[in-house]
Amino acid sequence: MSTTKEWKIFRGSNDISTLPKAPSWRGNSEATHRAFVPITEEIDLVNTALYLRRPLLITGKPGTGKSALAKLVAQELKLGDVLSWHITTQSTLKDALYSYDAVARLHDASIHKSKDEKENIGKYITLGAIGTAFAESKEKKIRVILIDEIDKSDIDLPNNLLHVLEDNRFKIPELERSVTNEHKVKTLDGNSAKVTKGDIEADIDYFPLIVMTSNGEREFPPAFLRRCIHLTMQPRREFAELEDIISKHIELDDTKRVKLKTVITEFIAKDTDREYLAIDQLLNRVFLELEGIDIESNEPLLKSIWKSLSV
Numbered sequence: 001m002s003t004t005k006e007w008k009i010f011r012g013s014n015d016i017s018t019l020p021k022a023p024s025w026r027g028n029s030e031a032t033h034r035a036f037v038p039i040t041e042e043i044d045l046v047n048t049a050l051y052l053r054r055p056l057l058i059t060g061k062p063g064t065g066k067s068a069l070a071k072l073v074a075q076e077l078k079l080g081d082v083l084s085w086h087i088t089t090q091s092t093l094k095d096a097l098y099s100y101d102a103v104a105r106l107h108d109a110s111i112h113k114s115k116d117e118k119e120n121i122g123k124y125i126t127l128g129a130i131g132t133a134f135a136e137s138k139e140k141k142i143r144v145i146l147i148d149e150i151d152k153s154d155i156d157l158p159n160n161l162l163h164v165l166e167d168n169r170f171k172i173p174e175l176e177r178s179v180t181n182e183h184k185v186k187t188l189d190g191n192s193a194k195v196t197k198g199d200i201e202a203d204i205d206y207f208p209l210i211v212m213t214s215n216g217e218r219e220f221p222p223a224f225l226r227r228c229i230h231l232t233m234q235p236r237r238e239f240a241e242l243e244d245i246i247s248k249h250i251e252l253d254d255t256k257r258v259k260l261k262t263v264i265t266e267f268i269a270k271d272t273d274r275e276y277l278a279i280d281q282l283l284n285r286v287f288l289e290l291e292g293i294d295i296e297s298n299e300p301l302l303k304s305i306w307k308s309l310s311v
Contacts, residue, residue, distance in 0.1 A: 007291065007292070007293045020291060023249070023283065023284075023287045024249045024250065025249050025283060036065045036068035036069060036072050036245075037241065037244060037245065037248075038065075038069060038072065039234070041231070041234075042069060042231060042233070045229055045231045046069070046073055046209075046231075048229050049209060049210075049211075049229045050209055052229065053204060053207040054227060054228060054229050055165060055210040055211075055212055055227070055228045055229070056209065056210065056211050056212065056228070056229045056231060057150075057212045057214065057220075057225070057228040057229065057230050057231070058211060058212065058213050058214070058231045058232075058233055059213075059214045059215075059216050059230070059231070059232050059233065060213075060214075060215070060216070060232060060233030060234070060235075061215065061216070061233075061235065061276055061278075061309065062215055062278055062309055063277075063278020063279055063280055063281070063309065064233040064234070064235050064236075064278070064279075065233060065236075065279070066211075066213040066233055067146060067148060067213060069211070069233075070082055070144055070146045070209075070211035070213075071144075071146075073144055073209060073211075074143075074144040077142075079141075079142055079143055079144050079209070080141070080143060080144075080189075081189060082144045082145070082146045083129035083130075083132055083133055083143055083144065083145045083146070083188055083189070083208075084129065084145075084146045084148060085128065085129040085130075085145065085146070085147050085148065086148045086149065087147065087148060087149050087150050087152050087153045087157075088152060088153075089152060089153070089154065091153055091154070091157065092154075092157070093157060093160045093161055093164065094128075095128055096128040096129050096130040096131070096147070096161070097127070097128050097130055097131045097164070097170050097172075097200075098125055098126065098127050098128055098131045098172055098185070098200075099125070099126050099128065100124055100125055100172075100174050101124045101125075101126075102124070104124055105121065105124045120180075120183070121174055121175060121178050121180070121183060122175065122183025122184050122185045122195065123184070123185075123186075124174075125172060125174065125175065125183070125185040125186065125195075126185065126186040126187070126188065127185055127186065127187050127188055127193065127200070128188060129145045129146075129147075129188055130145060130164065130170075130208075130210075131170075131187075131188070131200055132187040132188040132189065132193070133145050133202070133208035134168070134169070134170075134200050134201065134202040134208070135185075135187060135193035135195070135200055136187070136193070136206075137202045137203040137205075137206035137207060137208065138193075138201075138202075138203055138206075140203070140206050141206060142206050142207070142208060142209065143208045143209075144208065144209045144211065145208050145209070145210045145211065146211050146213070147161075147210065147211070147212040147213070148213050149213060149214065149215060150212045150213065150214055151214040151215055151216065151217040151218045151220075152217070158220055158221065158224045159221060159223065159224060162223065162224050162227060165210065165227070166227065168201060168202040168204055168207065169199065169200060169201035169202065170200055171198050171199055171200070172185075172195065172198040172199075172200065173198065174198070175195055175197070175198035176197060176198030176199070177198075178198070181196060181197055182194055182195070182196050182197075183195050212228070235271060235276060236279065237268055237271055239264055239265070239268065242264050242267065242268070242279075242282065243257070243260070243264060245279060245282075245283075246260065246264075246282070246283065246286055249283060250286065250287075250290065256290065259289065259290070260286060260289065260290075263282070263285055263286060263289055264282070266306075267281075267282045267285070267306075270306055270308075274310060275308040275310050276308065276309055276310055277306065277308065277309065278309060281305060281306065281307070284305055285305050285306070288305070
């Protein structure tokens with residue numbers, strides 16, 4: 001089906017100027033989430049989380065659109081950039097609340113030793129994703145927080161997080177101990193917020209939409225699950241919706257649609273619950289196909305493109 005052409009640049013043309021333009025979805029996260037089309041269940045559960053001011057826990061395989069859904073909500077409702085917290089095994093709750101630059105404070109103290117200088121600890125504090133969203137709720141702003149891959153966290157983190165989200169507040173000890181009642185601190189996205197007596201409390205009416213994603217690598221405590229709205233993201237396997245996703249990235253005419261019919265059908269056949277693929281892999285295959293690269297006769301390349309993500 002593919003036409004044969006000399007496409008190699010490395011060990012091929014030796015001329016980087018022949019490299020085609022990058023795929024539209026590379027380096028453009030806005031294009032990626034705009035191409036995501038939520039189904040009815042996903043729309044209903046997002047709205048439920050908004051109404052109830054509860055976290056939305058999204059479970060699903062990699063590449064099914066969990067993060068894209070959070071970004072689409074923020075874009076459609078004009079809630080600003082998503083405040084992201086990417087979880088690792090070393091992540092602690094404090095990372096999402098605030099950070100304190102003690103080194104910078106000690107450095108400044110060694111330079112400015114005047115006892116008459118007014119204490120200004122706030123300039124060493126930067127609010128994290130949750131801290132920023134809580135502070136901005138006082139300004140009647142609802143933000144979207146993306147807590148990505150929470151299943152990779154330490155076993156205690158979900159319950160620790162739950163306490164903060166249930167209380168709708170937390171304390172910053174460094175400011176609480178200060179003799180100055182009010183401090184101006186930095187927010188995660190470069191703005192500032194006022195903190196009184198070290199207390200950060202969310203306005204429940206403007207509580208952030210908290211989207212937590214999980215690849216299903218672990219179970220969560222019942223107490224945690226009880227307080228979340230749980231959505232299981234379903235992979236896209238219908239021909240029409242896959243073609244629609246592609247068309248949001250690449251302008252398709254009738255000739256291209258015919259050319260890609262076999263590719264989409266092949267993707268559907270290979271993407272199963274046992275040996276699943278991600279939409280990114282389909283887009284990669286489509287891009288190379290439309291560049292006229294003969295993939296079908298290059299078995300190692302074809303296997304790499306269609307590499308199953310099942311563990």
